Amino acid sequence: MTTFQPVLLEAVGVAGSHTLASYRSRGGYAPLERMLKEKQPVDVIELVKSSGLRGRGGAGFPTGLKWTFLPKDHPGPIYLCINADESEPGTFNNRILMEDDPHQVIEGIILSAYATRATTAYLYLRYEYPQCWDRLQGAIDEAYAAGLLGKNIQGSGFSLDLYLHRGAAAYICGEETGLIESLEGKRAWPRIKPPFPAIEGLFRKPTVVNNIETMACVAQIARRGVEWFRSIGVPSDPNNPRDPGSYGPKLYCLSGHVERPGCYEAPLGITARQLIDGQGGGVWKGRKAKAVIPGGISMGLMTEAELDTPLDFAGPGKVGCLGLGTAAVVVIDETVSIVDFLHNSCRFFAHESCGQCTPCREGTAWSLRMLERIRAGKGRLKDLDLLAEIGNTMGMMPGSTICGLADGAAWPIKNAIKKFRGEFEDYIKRTNPSGWMVTDPVPALPIVGAH
Amino acid sequence: MPTVIVDGKDIEIGAHERLNCIEVARRAGVEIPHYCWHPGLSVVASCRMCLIETGTRDAATGKITMMPKLVPGCQTPAKDGTVIVTDTALVKDSRARVEESLLIDHPIDCSICDKAGECLLQDYHFEHGQAERRTDLNPFHSRRRDVGPTVTLFVDRCIMCTRCVRFTREVSGTSELMVINRGSKEEIAVFPGFPLDNKLSGNVVDLCPVGALGDKDFLYQQRVWFLKRESNVCGGCSAGCSIVTEHNQDTVYRLKPRENPHVNKWWMCDDGRYGWHHLHDPARLLSAGRLVSTNDDRETVEWSDVTTRLRQDLSGAGRLAVAVSPMLTLEEAWMLCAVARSIDQQAALFVGHVPVSGSDESFPGGFTIRAEKCPNRIGVEAVVALFEPEIRGWNDLVRAVGAGEYDAAWITAGYPHAWIDDTTAAPFGRLRSLVVQDLFESPLTKLATWRLPAAGFAERAGTWVNVAHRAQTFAAAVRAPAGVWPEGRLYWNMLGRRGLYDPAAVRRQIAESSAALAALGGDLPAVGVDLRVDQLASS
Ligand SMILES: Cc1cc2nc3c(=O)[nH]c(=O)nc-3n(C[C@H](O)[C@H](O)[C@H](O)COP(=O)(O)O)c2cc1C
Numbered sequence: 010m011t012t013f014q015p016v017l018l019e020a021v022g023v024a025g026s027h028t029l030a031s032y033r034s035r036g037g038y039a040p041l042e043r044m045l046k047e048k049q050p051v052d053v054i055e056l057v058k059s060s061g062l063r064g065r066g067g068a069g070f071p072t073g074l075k076w077t078f079l080p081k082d083h084p085g086p087i088y089l090c091i092n093a094d095e096s097e098p099g100t101f102n103n104r105i106l107m108e109d110d111p112h113q114v115i116e117g118i119i120l121s122a123y124a125t126r127a128t129t130a131y132l133y134l135r136y137e138y139p140q141c142w143d144r145l146q147g148a149i150d151e152a153y154a155a156g157l158l159g160k161n162i163q164g165s166g167f168s169l170d171l172y173l174h175r176g177a178a179a180y181i182c183g184e185e186t187g188l189i190e191s192l193e194g195k196r197a198w199p200r201i202k203p204p205f206p207a208i209e210g211l212f213r214k215p216t217v218v219n220n221i222e223t224m225a226c227v228a229q230i231a232r233r234g235v236e237w238f239r240s241i242g243v244p245s246d247p248n249n250p251r252d253p254g255s256y257g258p259k260l261y262c263l264s265g266h267v268e269r270p271g272c273y274e275a276p277l278g279i280t281a282r283q284l285i286d287g288q289g290g291g292v293w294k295g296r297k298a299k300a301v302i303p304g305g306i307s308m309g310l311m312t313e314a315e316l317d318t319p320l321d322f323a324g325p326g327k328v329g330c331l332g333l334g335t336a337a338v339v340v341i342d343e344t345v346s347i348v349d350f351l352h353n354s355c356r357f358f359a360h361e362s363c364g365q366c367t368p369c370r371e372g373t374a375w376s377l378r379m380l381e382r383i384r385a386g387k388g389r390l391k392d393l394d395l396l397a398e399i400g401n402t403m404g405m406m407p408g409s410t411i412c413g414l415a416d417g418a419a420w421p422i423k424n425a426i427k428k429f430r431g432e433f434e435d436y437i438k439r440t441n442p443s444g445w446m447v448t449d450p451v452p453a454l455p456i457v458g459a460h
Numbered sequence: 461m462p463t464v465i466v467d468g469k470d471i472e473i474g475a476h477e478r479l480n481c482i483e484v485a486r487r488a489g490v491e492i493p494h495y496c497w498h499p500g501l502s503v504v505a506s507c508r509m510c511l512i513e514t515g516t517r518d519a520a521t522g523k524i525t526m527m528p529k530l531v532p533g534c535q536t537p538a539k540d541g542t543v544i545v546t547d548t549a550l551v552k553d554s555r556a557r558v559e560e561s562l563l564i565d566h567p568i569d570c571s572i573c574d575k576a577g578e579c580l581l582q583d584y585h586f587e588h589g590q591a592e593r594r595t596d597l598n599p600f601h602s603r604r605r606d607v608g609p610t611v612t613l614f615v616d617r618c619i620m621c622t623r624c625v626r627f628t629r630e631v632s633g634t635s636e637l638m639v640i641n642r643g644s645k646e647e648i649a650v651f652p653g654f655p656l657d658n659k660l661s662g663n664v665v666d667l668c669p670v671g672a673l674g675d676k677d678f679l680y681q682q683r684v685w686f687l688k689r690e691s692n693v694c695g696g697c698s699a700g701c702s703i704v705t706e707h708n709q710d711t712v713y714r715l716k717p718r719e720n721p722h723v724n725k726w727w728m729c730d731d732g733r734y735g736w737h738h739l740h741d742p743a744r745l746l747s748a749g750r751l752v753s754t755n756d757d758r759e760t761v762e763w764s765d766v767t768t769r770l771r772q773d774l775s776g777a778g779r780l781a782v783a784v785s786p787m788l789t790l791e792e793a794w795m796l797c798a799v800a801r802s803i804d805q806q807a808a809l810f811v812g813h814v815p816v817s818g819s820d821e822s823f824p825g826g827f828t829i830r831a832e833k834c835p836n837r838i839g840v841e842a843v844v845a846l847f848e849p850e851i852r853g854w855n856d857l858v859r860a861v862g863a864g865e866y867d868a869a870w871i872t873a874g875y876p877h878a879w880i881d882d883t884t885a886a887p888f889g890r891l892r893s894l895v896v897q898d899l900f901e902s903p904l905t906k907l908a909t910w911r912l913p914a915a916g917f918a919e920r921a922g923t924w925v926n927v928a929h930r931a932q933t934f935a936a937a938v939r940a941p942a943g944v945w946p947e948g949r950l951y952w953n954m955l956g957r958r959g960l961y962d963p964a965a966v967r968r969q970i971a972e973s974s975a976a977l978a979a980l981g982g983d984l985p986a987v988g989v990d991l992r993v994d995q996l997a998s999s
């Protein structure tokens with residue numbers, strides 16, 4: 010496994026890697042020029058479909074399949090939106106790709122636009138990424154100058170304009186319909202679905218939303234072929250006809266209490282333990298891991314005993330996590346209070362909930378309030394059941410919300426209470442010796458501060 | 461016919477009807493509680509109160525397959541074979557949780573809240589909530605934010621259904637209201653310097669399912685459970701919006717729009733909504749007065765005597781002209797014409813003054829405020845046409861009186877606003893006898909030999925025909941003030957008819973006497989009838 014040669018990250022560490030010349034010297038844009046000459050858009054869709062590529066933005070939806078949902082023979086315009094809002098805590102793979110190899114992303118965008126017949130693409134960039142902005146804008150300018158963007162690209166008759174759009178630092182703008190609303194200049198309140206963006210998206214036109222890493226994968230599939238892509242990762246489960254498999258390389262963002270945090274490229278399916286002990290050099294300071302977030306905080310928690318779970322699209326779900334998410338692995342060592350962890354998680358989601366859906370708006374705020382009270386030594390055992398109930402009933406999974414943010418808020422709560430209940434109970438009994446067993450309503454007193 | 465299954469009951473819907481689950485369930489007599497959904501606004505499916513279980517029934521096998529998760533009834537179309545289940549434990553739990561959630565940030569200040577008694581948060585909590593409180597409540601807040609001249613916002617009572625925001629974007633098209641902040645810190649607000657100030661602003665108060673948006677005109681005036689409600693029609697303009705007059709002890713407290721797809725949908729304008737205060741204006745004419753000498757002395761005449769003495773005075777006066785006010789109901793107008801002709805067989809009948817102000821004002825949501833500020837010109841014209849070969853209006857009458865063509869005139873008015881100046885009124889001073897029936901003193905009443913009080917719109921009963929030829933009937937919501945006989949009562953008595961004024965009987969008589977008005981014969985539906993359509997159907 011450690012002998013895996015990075016592909017998506019091949020440019021990292023190369024001097025001037027973000028320039029067109031450097032990208033070309035690595036074989037970049039040649040596949041695009043070949044495809045524009047030799048292939049029809051449907052061929053490109055077919056290529057991506059047969060590669061088994063699944064979206065890297067968090068949901069793992071098969072990319073080629075998503076593209077086929079666009080209406081056939083639509084008079085246009087069709088839009089391609091590239092999701093670079095990257096706000097999932099622990100996630101920074103998009104950033105590395107944009108900073109170190111922006112042309113790889115742009116080549117993927119042009120190919121995807123060609124496949125989907127989009128003639129306008131918007132790249133929605135997280136506010137806090139000024140370096141990405143500079144690198145991307147530089148690369149876009151180079152691409153226009155080289156005839157890779159704009160009218161009649163390389164004489165193919167295909168035209169594409171690519172615009173950079175900078176967000177205003179809200180997590181919800183990463184949700185694809187929140188992103189679309191935001192691009193339209195509105196408050197990023199995710200839309201109800203159906204209609205899905207493929208039918209009615211940006212400016213009410215058919216729209217595809219894809220992640221930056223997905224775009225980089227498209228570029229690599231065009232360069233190295235389907236065979237290469239499918240030789241990496243985990244094939245689909247023969248016993249589950251609905252499992253599309255987990256093919257290709259993946260960027261894992263390893264952070265938290267490890268010796269060598271960083272963004273590592275590995276075949277899908279590497280286990281959390283292999284990643285932490287191999288690339289990460291083990292849990293820091295010789296300590297043990299208490300819990301590990303498998304793919305961004307939304308995905309919940311794995312215990313130390315669950316670390317042999319393969320980090321492919323199906324793996325984390327088998328241990329009760331929400332999924333692979335963004336493959337941002339965060340290690341929490343044994344000295345960390347899980348109460349503090351959950352408080353932090355709840356604070357994030359209460360802050361980021363867009364506030365449309367009652368269960369998410371109030372559930373995230375209520376759970377935060379409860380965690381604040383627990384941390385202030387006023388917890389009751391009963392609170393744990395309430396927290397679990399909020400976790401179980403808030404989200405798209407139970408059907409109570411419009412978007413997946415609520416599921417992401419729910420999972421850490423659910424997992425933490427289920428997998429670390431003993432620690433919560435001990436904490437509550439220890440910090441509230443006279444009141445932990447009370448079940449009366451909590452008096453409506455000014456809420457204790459968060460800090 | 462497409463069939464939808466609601467809690468086990470088959471409900472047929474029209475082949476081309478596009479209904480959501482809330483609407484179909486309602487037909488089955490099942491209420492799916494909801495806050496954010498409103499038939500007149502876009503669907504946002506955000507309050508999550510209407511979550512239900514759904515499935516499909518296979519047409520061939522009858523086998524029902526249920527969806528594994530809850531869906532919002534507002535967002536889910538009901539199609540042939542759609543199965544709607546609203547009474548499972550899952551649904552009930554989810555409603556209870558939404559109620560519980562909404563109360564976390566709510567001040568629960570019902571005791572001082574105007575909405576108490578007609579508040580969906582209260583009602584749903586009672587029906588779908590749970591008795592036990594489990595949440596960490598916020599300390600009591602009841603912050604008030606001024607959002608405009610008509611509406612005040614109680615910030616913390618808001619449940620963020622965003623109906624008001626959508627209304628100003630989609631119906632009034634003025635977009636003053638917005639959501640600020642995020643998550644549970646969200647609030648409704650206006651941009652500094654851009655208050656909620658449009659002619660439809662009051663509707664946001666009706667739309668608010670809780671007590672967040674308060675109507676300044678109604679604030680703290682009355683507990684809603686003391687109010688009685690009478691279906692009425694607004695007299696503010698010729699649109700003739702269907703309304704409900706809410707009153708207590710003959711005092712009107714507020715007007716609300718009444719749903720009528722043919723007229724006003726769910727809305728009414730602020731001019732109409734707040735246009736009832738003149739009813740309780742102390743300056744109103746409150747007795748029948750007859751001039752006794754030339755130096756402006758008037759004697760108050762008992763109503764029982766008015767009927768005979770008025771007839772006597774006019775009978776001896778010579779050629780009579782009558783202005784039939786477009787504020788009168790169809791029935792009143794018809795009886796007035798009949799009375800006039802019984803006094804003078806040649807009595808000339810004119811359509812009274814038609815007040816016009818500005819031009820029609822239309823809004824993006826399909827609502828129009830009419831420039832014609834009276835409710836029944838079309839109806840009065842139709843009545844006058846039954847008596848006169850051609851329709852003559854107020855200006856014709858003024859000209860004819862100026863030319864000395866008449867010896868006596870009976871002017872009905874009933875306008876809430878000043879409507880005539882001294883110059884226009886002057887020629888009427890030369891008449892031998894002048895009867896003026898109006899709400900307030902005017903240059904004309906000063907010249908009158910008979911000054912009779914008129915009834916206000918909520919005090920009348922009968923039928924008005926709006927600008928689109930839609931006839932709507934209504935009963936009086938409140939009694940006219942002591943000393944005032946509404947026109948209908950006076951004319952009824954002057955015609956020597958027995959008992960109490962019965963508008964339905966008069967209406968039947970009108971319908972029988974006229975093909976054009978035949979549609980008025982039976983009981984009219986609450987939404988009224990289109991006189992033109994029904995005429996075509998019956999011919
Ligand atoms: C709350 C929320 C935040 C999200 N944030 C991001 C994000 O920052 N970047 C991203 O690519 N996808 C994000 N997603 C997923 C997108 O909705 C969407 O699935 C994705 O962009 C599709 O791209 P892909 O098919 O290439 O994975 C988010 C989803 C949710 C529910």
Ligand code: SF4
Nearest residue numbers: 363365366369410412
């Ligand atoms: S689930 Fe939460 S974040 Fe998503 S739309 Fe609803 S309130 Fe907004």
